[in-house]
Amino acid sequence: MKHYGIAQWVDFARALAPETDRAAMQEHLASGCSECREVVDFCDKVAAAGREMAGYEVPESAVRLARAIFPTQAQLKPKRVVRIAAELIFDSFLVPSPVGLRATWQVGWQALYRAGDCSVDLRIEPELGSSRAAVIGQISNHIQPEVEMADLPVYLKQGKLVVAEARSNRFGEFQMEYDQQSRIQLCIDIEGGSKRIQVPIKRLVPDKRSVTGRANLGAPAGPTRSGSVGK
Numbered sequence: 001m002k003h004y005g006i007a008q009w010v011d012f013a014r015a016l017a018p019e020t021d022r023a024a025m026q027e028h029l030a031s032g033c034s035e036c037r038e039v040v041d042f043c044d045k046v047a048a049a050g051r052e053m054a055g056y057e058v059p060e061s062a063v064r065l066a067r068a069i070f071p072t073q074a075q076l077k078p079k080r081v082v083r084i085a086a087e088l089i090f091d092s093f094l095v096p097s098p099v100g101l102r103a104t105w106q107v108g109w110q111a112l113y114r115a116g117d118c119s120v121d122l123r124i125e126p127e128l129g130s131s132r133a134a135v136i137g138q139i140s141n142h143i144q145p146e147v148e149m150a151d152l153p154v155y156l157k158q159g160k161l162v163v164a165e166a167r168s169n170r171f172g173e174f175q176m177e178y179d180q181q182s183r184i185q186l187c188i189d190i191e192g193g194s195k196r197i198q199v200p201i202k203r204l205v206p207d208k209r210s211v212t213g214r215a216n217l218g219a220p221a222g223p224t225r226s227g228s229v230g231k
């Protein structure tokens with residue numbers, strides 16, 4: 001008696017098997033093969049669960065967290081990607097304290113970069129008592145504000161490893177959560193992936209050597225006055 005493989009039964013359960021094979025497989029089941037019937041029943045249950053789950057819309061926050069849990073290697077693109085030089089326009093850590101204040105409490109970091117016609121507005125918000133943080137940002141075209149910056153790939157990289165990724169919405173906004181590490185770069189692919197904006201992300205960690213009154217979480221891992229790409 002000829003038995004069929006599980007790949008064939010998966011196609012059978014999803015109604016993807018060729019008509020000639022399907023008739024033969026149906027006849028095989030009718031002959032009373034308990035081994036294949038058990039495989040078919042399992043495949044039917046998996047296919048039914050998949051059809052039921054397809055009707056649910058997964059929240060974007062759940063997708064973002066899943067991608068952060070399972071980092072993937074950045075895929076090498078066959079075409080050459082042009083990296084656009086970025087300039088740091090605003091850094092919240094470089095803003096002087098108001099006159100008369102000896103210390104300020106600053107949790108998080110805000111920055112504004114300019115890269116070609118694009119502006120990238122960023123905010124890093126660390127989780128208190130944790131190494132995790134959230135990056136919230138928006139990319140826009142400051143030359144032609146009416147240009148929509150939607151559905152752009154946005155991701156955080158450490159070397160060649162992608163540690164978090166997302167897509168910009170129709171307003172050019174994006175958000176990701178990640179574990180803070182050194183040498184993290186924020187990358188945004190524009191113009192169909194032919195050009196890339198890449199800027200450094202500050203690491204916000206408690207500084208145990210800080211004096212009393214200083215905001216520990218506001219201390220950057222190292223000063224960065226300009227964003228450089230293409231290294």
